[in-house]
Amino acid sequence: xxxxxxxxxxxxxxxxxxxxxxxxxxxxxxxxxxxxxxxxxxxxxxxxxxxxxxxxxxxxxxxxxxxxxxxxxxxxxxxxxxxxxxxxxxxxxxxxxxxxxxxxxxxxxxxxxxxxxxxxxxxxxxxxxxxxxxxxxxxxxxxxxxxxxxxxxxxxxxxxxxxxxxxxxxxxxxxxxxxxxxxxxxxxxxxxxxxxxxxxxxxxxxxxxxxxxxxxxxxxxxxxxxxxxxxxxxxxxxxxxxxxxxxxxxxxxxxxxxxxxxxxxxxxxxxxxxxxxxxxxxxxxxxxxxxxxxxxxxxxxxxxxxxxxxxxxxxxxxxxxxxxxxxxxxxxx
Numbered sequence: 001x002x003x004x005x006x007x008x009x010x011x012x013x014x015x016x017x018x019x020x021x022x023x024x025x026x027x028x029x030x031x032x033x034x035x036x037x038x039x040x041x042x043x044x045x046x047x048x049x050x051x052x053x054x055x056x057x058x059x060x061x062x063x064x065x066x067x068x069x070x071x072x073x074x075x076x077x078x079x080x081x082x083x084x085x086x087x088x089x090x091x092x093x094x095x096x097x098x099x100x101x102x103x104x105x106x107x108x109x110x111x112x113x114x115x116x117x118x119x120x121x122x123x124x125x126x127x128x129x130x131x132x133x134x135x136x137x138x139x140x141x142x143x144x145x146x147x148x149x150x151x152x153x154x155x156x157x158x159x160x161x162x163x164x165x166x167x168x169x170x171x172x173x174x175x176x177x178x179x180x181x182x183x184x185x186x187x188x189x190x191x192x193x194x195x196x197x198x199x200x201x202x203x204x205x206x207x208x209x210x211x212x213x214x215x216x217x218x219x220x221x222x223x224x225x226x227x228x229x230x231x232x233x234x235x236x237x238x239x240x241x242x243x244x245x246x247x248x249x250x251x252x253x254x255x256x257x258x259x260x261x262x263x264x265x266x267x268x269x270x271x272x273x274x275x276x277x278x279x280x281x282x283x284x285x286x287x288x289x290x291x292x293x294x295x296x297x298x299x300x301x302x303x304x305x306x307x308x309x310x311x312x313x314x315x316x317x318x319x320x321x322x323x324x325x326x327x328x329x330x331x332x333x
Contacts, residue, residue, distance in 0.1 A: 027051065027055050027056060027057035027058075027270070027271050027272055027274045028057065028058065028270055028271075029057075029058045029059075029060065030051060030057045030058065030059045030060070030080050030081065030267065030271070030274075031059075031060045031061075031062055031078060031079035031080045031081070032044050032047055032048060032059060032060070032061050032062070032079060032080065032081045032082075032083060033061075033062055033063075033064030033069045033073075033079050033081065033082045033083070034061040034062065034063060034064055034302065035064045035065065035066070035069070035082070035083075035084060036063065036064070036065060036159075036190055037190050037215075038215065038216060038292050038295060038302075038305075039084060039110075039214060039215070039288050039292060040064075040083060040084035041302035042291065042292070042295070042302050042305045042306050042309065043083040043084050043109060044061055044083050044084075044302065045061070045302045045303050045305070045306030046083075046306045046309060046310065046317070047059075047081070047083050047278075047281075048061060048306075049306055049307070049310060049329065049332070050277065050281075050310075050317070050320075050321065050325075050329055051274055051277070053328050053329045053331075053332040054277070054321055054325035054326070054328045054329045055272075055273065055274040055277070055325065057271075057274060062079050064079070064082065065161035065162065066085065066086060066089050066090070066161070066162055066163050067089070067090070067161060067162075067163055068161060069082050069085070070082070070085065070089075070090045070093070070094070070262075073103060073262065073264055074093065074094075074097045074102060074103060077102070077264045077265070077266055078264075079264075080263060080264050080266070080267035081261065081262070081263045081264070081267060081278070082261065082262045082263075083109060083261050084109050084110070084259055084261070085259070085260055085261070085262045086114055086116075086163070086257045086258075086259050087105070087257070087258045087259070087260050087262070088237070088242065088255050088257045088258060089163030089164070089167075089242055090163070091238050091242075092238050092239070094262070101265055102264070102265055103262055103263070103264060103265065104262070104263050104264070104265055104267075104268045105260045105261075105262055106260065106261040106262065106263055106268075106275075106278045106279045107260065107261050107278060107279050107280060107281055107282045108258065108259065108260050108282055109259050109260060109261050109281075109282055109283070110214070110257075110259035110282070110283070110284070110285060110288070111282045111283065111284045112284050112285050113256045113257055113258060113259060114212055114213065114214070114256070114257035114258075114259045114285075115212060115213040115214075115225070115254075115256060115257070115285075116164060116210070116211075116212045116254040116257055117210070117211070117212075117225040117226065117228075117254050118134055118137075118155070118168075118171075118208060118209060118210055118211075118225070118226050119207075119208075119209070119210075119211050119218075119223040119224060119225050119226065120137060120144075120206065120207065120208050120223065120224055120226060121200060121201060121206070121207055121221070121222070121223055121224070122222040122223060122224050123204060124143060124206050124207075124224075125224040128140070128143065131143075131226070132226070132227055133226055133227045133228065133229040134171075134175055134226045134227070134228055134229060135175065135229050136226075137208055137226055138153075138175060138177055138180045138182060139180070140153070141153025141180065141181035141182055143206040144182075144206040144207060144208040145205065145206065146182075146183045146185060147185065147196075149183070152181055152182065152183050153177075153180075153181050153182040153183070153208070154182065154183055154185045154207075154208065154209070155168070155172055155177055155182050155183070155184050155185065155208055155209050155210075156185045156187050156193060156196050156207065156208065156209025156210065157169065157172075157184055157185060157186055157187060157209065157210060158187070158193065158210050159187060159188060159189050159190055159192070159193060160186075160188075163242060164210050164212070166242060166243065166244050167241055167242050167254070168184070168209075168210045169184060170240070170241050170242075170243075170246050170249035171241065171249065171251070171252065172184045173249050174241075174249040174250050174251050174252065175251055185209070187209075193209075193210075193211070194217050196209070197211070197217055197221055197223070198217075198221065201221045211223065212257075213285060213289075214285035214286075214288040214289045214292070215289070215292060216289065216292035216293050216295060216296040217296075218289075219289045219290075219292070219293045220293070220296065227253075228251065228252065228253035228254070229251065230251045230252060230253055231253060232252065232253040232254070232255050233250075233252050233253075234255060236250065236252055237252055237255060261278055261281075263275075263278060277320055277321055277325070280320045280321075281317070281320035283316065287313065287316065291305060291308065291309050291313075292305075294308055295308075307333065310329065310333055311333055314330070317329075
């Protein structure tokens with residue numbers, strides 16, 4: 001009897017010791033794209049912390065952008081995971097990759113979708129109630145002076161590498177903005193785009209250009225989204241408006257963006273129970289806006305803000321994981 005008890009205790013101990021190793025081996029090494037905009041960067045760090053502390057994964061973050069990251073995942077199966085992919089930008093290619101079993105769409109990270117468009121400051125909209133649409137705004141280049149040539153109007157574009165740079169350029173052409181006195185302004189980076197809005201607000205000047213929600217900037221600076229004057233033509237959007245080789249773009253409207261986590265097929269097969277987390281976790285725009293506002297006010301980086309979220313929104317993230325995983329993550333905070 002004593003021998004059997006001793007054998008049981010040894011077996012139980014070995015099983016307990018093996019459990020974390022098995023979990024780590026099950027999940028293994030994971031590479032996650034840390035995109036260069038705030039909500040996606042914070043999401044990448046939240047995933048890193050939860051996957052490492054809760055599931056024993058070995059996580060590496062790699063710098064990402066929408067188009068380069070998607071192309072690399074589709075063609076090279078690297079990185080393993082893009083936590084916040086605005087899939088409207090790559091809808092046709094993503095559908096093909098999913099159908100051909102290269103990529104897998106997981107949770108809709110932004111549960112109520114992402115909003116894209118061209119915006120103007122609310123004080124400009126209030127002072128000019130006739131400006132409701134993009135076409136209305138393009139009648140008034142004098143209200144939206146270009147930084148290098150105030151005699152011209154400006155439409156501020158996205159940074160290089162973002163698909164919105166392509167769609168904004170196509171829409172700039174479709175609405176014949178150049179002949180109406182406007183220049184398309186390269187903002188250079190996410191910080192440059194944000195700074196152009198902040199500078200306009202500080203000077204109470206006009207600003208016109210691309211932006212999206214949820215973001216801290218639109219929480220801090222009240223902006224109005226312009227109507228496109230036409231309904232969304234989704235087929236044309238997928239085949240032309242969002243494509244770099246669109247020769248004859250026509251007026252169109254931004255769709256409400258589906259924002260999903262996308263993983264490689266290899267990751268979905270090796271991640272084990274961690275894949276359950278990836279297919280479950282999501283947050284709404286209001287939560288993201290509050291978290292990003294804290295980030296902005298406290299000059300936090302992606303890691304700081306991820307820990308702030310995990311410490312202050314426990315009811316939300318604990319609903320994404322099992323009780324034992326939640327306990328492990330909470331103990332690491």
